[in-house]
Amino acid sequence: MDNESLIICKDLEIGYNSSILKDKINFSVEQGDYLIIVGENGAGKSTLMKTILRLISPISGELIFGEGLSASEVGYLPQQTLVQKDFPASVWEVVLSGCQSLAGLRPFYTKEEKALAMKNLKRMGMDDLAKHSYRNLSGGQQQRVLLARALCATKKLLLLDEPVAGLDPAAMNELYERINKLNKEGVAIIMISHDVRIATQYARHILHIGDTLFWGTVEEYKASESGRAFADMEGGETGE
C-alpha cells in the first residue's frame, strides 16, 4: 500500500510566519485517490493546500512525496487572483503556460508540448475557444481553461482550491462531472469544497479541518461526529 502513496502527511503543523494554525494533521493520498477537504471559512484549508504545494513551508512534521511524484508533476488550480481579471491573454496562451515545468529552461514550447496543451483543451471541451480572450470567458469557462492548464502540468495529481466558487448550479455540476471523469482516468484529486453533497457523491476520502480533525472514507465520515455536525450546519445535505 505504502509505495502507492502519492503524498503522506505525518504530524504536520501548518501556519504563517511560524504561528501555528493547525497541528497534528495526518493523512495520505493514494494513486488515483479522490480527497475532499472540507471545513469552515478560515479553518486553514487553503493554507494546507499551499503547504502541500510548497508555496509555504510547514512549521514542523513530515510531508513526503511518494516515489514517482516530483514537485513539478503537480497540477494546481488556485483561487482566482485579482490580476487575472483584466489580463490580456488568449485561452491558448493560458493553457500553454501549463507546460512551463516541462519546458524548464528551454525558451520555447515544443510541438509535443503544444499537442499536449491542445489535447487537454479538448478534454475540457474548450478547443473551439482557443483563440478567444481569456478575460471575456464566463466564470465556468475560465475554470475549465485553468483546469486544462493544470492538466498540462500533471498526469498524476491535481490540487483544486474551491474550483466551483461563484459558478451557477449547471456550470458547477458540469465542472464536477469533468473532474470526476479525470479521476476515473486515473488522476488523483485533492479538492477543497464547501459542498458536502459532492463530497459524498464523488469523493473517496474526506479530510475535515475544524476543531477536531477527521480523515477517513466517506462512509466513516457520515457516521462520525464531525461529519454529522458539519452536515447539519450545511443544511443536512449528506442525508440521502
Added chain:
Amino acid sequence: MSDMFSALKIYFGYANVRYALVVGVLVALCSSLLGVTLVLKRFSFIGDGLSHVAFGALSIASVLNVSNSMFVVMPITIVCAILLLRSGQNAKVNGDAAIAMMSVSALAFGYLIMNIFATSTNLSGDVCSTLFGSISILTLTQGEVWLCIIMSVLIVAIFVILYNKIFAVTFDESFSKAVGTNVNAYNLLIAVIIAIIIVLGMNLVGSLLISALIIFPALSAMKLFRSFRSVTLFSAIFSVVCAVLGILISILAGTPVGSTIVAADGIAYVICILLGAILGRTD
C-alpha cells in the same frame, strides 16, 4: 513639406541628432517590452519610484564628480529596484506609502545635495534637464550611445528568451511556483532590467518622464488587443513610433525632446482609447 525634409536632412548630418534617434528608439523599445508586465503585476508604481531614486543617485554622482555617472546611478537604482519589489510583494498595508516616501525623499535629497554642493553656475538648468531631459537636442558621447546599444540588445534578447516564463509568472505567480518555476529569480531579473531601462532612459526623457515610456504603450495596447503576444508586439511598435515622431518634432519645432515624446505618447494613447471604443473593445 519639402522644406521639412530638407531641414531634417541637414539636421541628420549632425552625429548628435543621429545618436539621439538611435538611443531614443532603443530606449522606447526596451521600456515598452516590460511595461506590459509592470502594469499587469500592478508594479507601475515601482517604475515611478525608481525614476526618483535615479534622480537622487545622479545628484550624488554629480557631487562626487565621478567621470561616468552610470557607475554610481546604475547600482543604486538596481538595489532600490530589488528593495521596492520585495516590499511590493509583501503587500503590507503601508507598502505603497513606503515607496512614496522613498521616492519623494530621493527627490528632495537629490535636489538638496545638488543645491548645497553645486559646482555649476546653472543649477536650475541642471536640475530641470535631469528631471525632464535635455532642453534641446541630446548631446551624447559615442561611448554612451554604445553602452545604450549593448544594454538594449541584451534586454531584448533576455526578454525574447524568457518571454514564455515572463508571461507565466505575470499571469499566475502561485501556479508557476506550484509547478516548480523559480518565480523569485524571474521577479528579481524583471526588477533589475527595469532599473537598467530607467537609467538608460533618463538621458532621453529625464527621470520624471521615464515612467510614461513604460506605462503608456502597455495601456494603449491593452485597449486594443486581447492576447499577451499582440499586446506586447503592439506596445513595442507604439513606443518606437511615438519616440521617432517625438524626436523629429522636437528637432523641427525646437521643443524639449523628452516632453515631446511623452506628449506624443499621450496623444497616441487617447487615439487608442477612441479606436478601442469604435471597435467595441471597451471591456
